[in-house]
Amino acid sequence: MTHPVVILGAASFGGGELLRLLELHDGVRVTHAVSRSQSGRNWSAVHPNLGNRARIERFVDEVDWTRLAESERIVVFSALRHGELAAQYPTLETAWQEAGLAERILLIDLSPDFRLEGSPGGFCYGLSEWMAEDLRGARRIANPGCFATALALGLLPLARNLELEDASAYGFTGSSGAGLTPTERTHHPFRAHNVRPYQPFQHRHQREVDRMLARHAHPVDWSFIPYSAPWVRGILVTIEARLTRPVTEAALARLYRESYAPSPFVLWVEPPPGLLEVVGSNRCLIGGAVEGLRVAVFVVLDNLVKGMAGQAIQNLNIACGWPVDRGLDRLAGPYPA
Ligand SMILES: NC(=O)c1ccc[n+]([C@@H]2O[C@H](COP(=O)([O-])OP(=O)(O)OC[C@H]3O[C@@H](n4cnc5c(N)ncnc54)[C@H](OP(=O)(O)O)[C@@H]3O)[C@@H](O)[C@H]2O)c1
Known part of the structure; x- marks a missing residue:
């Protein structure tokens, strides 16, 4: 069974890379690509490099979390601009609590909002190669810069x-x-x-x-x-x-x-x-x-990959107890570019 994925800020560079890479991952499926600025447009209107699914799917401006209540685990990536997730976080936590989901949400934030010691929310710092012990089973992860x-x-x-x-x-x-x-x-x-x-x-x-x-x-x-x-x-x-x-x-x-x-x-x-x-x-x-x-x-x-979306997927794999390279093992760039 695949876990549903919600991407906040999906029209960003980070969002585009997550959409590109997660298509190769058989443990998850992107169900909501959230963008307030691009809501209603096809994914391909913003990320024309993506495959054919992007010509059908559309950005949404919000998520009805209660519709995910049946899922064993929900993966949320946030690729919002610095400060945006921190501002939205209390509202999101309330929505997750009300939908009975808070314990089943795995949130991986790409922004700097929760990376430093003393940040609220008890986020685990996601430098994959050095923090794997802490990342196993983590539910809130701050992806490194x-x-x-x-x-x-x-x-x-x-x-x-x-x-x-x-x-x-x-x-x-x-x-x-x-x-x-x-x-x-x-x-x-x-x-x-x-x-x-x-x-x-x-x-x-x-x-x-x-x-x-x-x-x-x-x-x-x-x-x-x-x-x-x-x-x-x-x-x-x-x-x-x-x-x-x-x-x-x-x-x-x-x-x-x-x-x-x-x-x-x-x-x-x-x-x-x-x-x-x-x-x-x-x-x-x-x-x-x-x-x-x-x-x-x-x-x-x-x-955009090891420095952002790719490492975020490594952290997803570690947190879920999957092989660390699940969905990433065949990824190679062009050479020459
Ligand atoms: N670029 C990198 O190499 C890199 C690497 C590691 C981490 N990061 C971090 O990852 C996050 C995403 O970075 P990014 O470079 O992909 O995208 P970005 O330019 O930081 O934009 C991300 C999203 O934030 C919202 N946004 C943009 N401008 C905004 C504004 N003026 N006011 C309010 N919201 C605004 C938009 O979402 P909506 O469409 O929903 O409005 C946009 O899609 C950032 O926090 C960044 O610091 C970036």
Whole structure:
């Protein structure tokens, strides 16, 4: 039996990716794609890349939760803009309580609203590879940020196993990371053929990574400078750390291979990876180099897949006790793009 899926904010980039990927998942079926701005239009009017089902199905502006009362479990993904789910959450919880569903709702939020420690609602932080124990059976999941995913997957094995003097991280992201609404900085004529740093040392995803460092390693003196890059999808992060004792390249490779041995998605590669090797897929590829006491780690992932919708489906699988790659195992991007 498949579980019904409701997507809030289904007209967003995240919503489009969830619709694309969930068509490949045999444990669930999208029954409601909710969009207040696109209600009544076909899914394909907003996401023309989707298959034929999208030419028939329409966005709705609300859900009659009582009609889902027969379901053993209801999966709700929220791809709403920052702050929107937090604003709607009390009303939603009341509606779920009244329909007798609250215990059967698995809510996975893609926004930053519930990611940090101390956020209301008792959400489990969904960095899949590191939080699987907590995610099993979880009913409220805060999916990590895209940069936070790349930074944490790259930094955690180092910080957990080696002694770091300090570390500096630099990350390039494509324009889809900025979401649907264009701004002067994200508008194509100003972004194409351009690269610029933004929010140096201040990016909000740093706090998510610090939370994971405190939980799985120990605090590290590190900094992060993000750059907006001219492509549409994908993140490339470089982490450079200074060690207290030297390590060989072979030992570094072993460290990452062992850290991610159970994961079908996070792989150590040689030589260091390029963006096109991950775009469209749920993979995160990591490579590295060593020079004396300095070590560099290179991480690539697709911000809309492993950095968002793909990781959300990984978390759905973990929460439901399914194989972690259910629905994601055959996903591959085009090469060349
Ligand atoms: N883009 C990424 O790479 C990425 C990666 C990881 C996480 N995230 C997070 O995931 C969520 C979805 O991101 P996204 O980039 O796919 O889409 P987005 O541009 O943030 O928009 C998401 C949805 O929010 C609503 N919305 C948009 N502008 C709004 C406004 N001015 N006022 C009120 N509502 C508005 C719309 O839903 P309705 O049609 O229902 O009005 C829209 O479909 C965000 O919280 C984002 O921070 C994004």
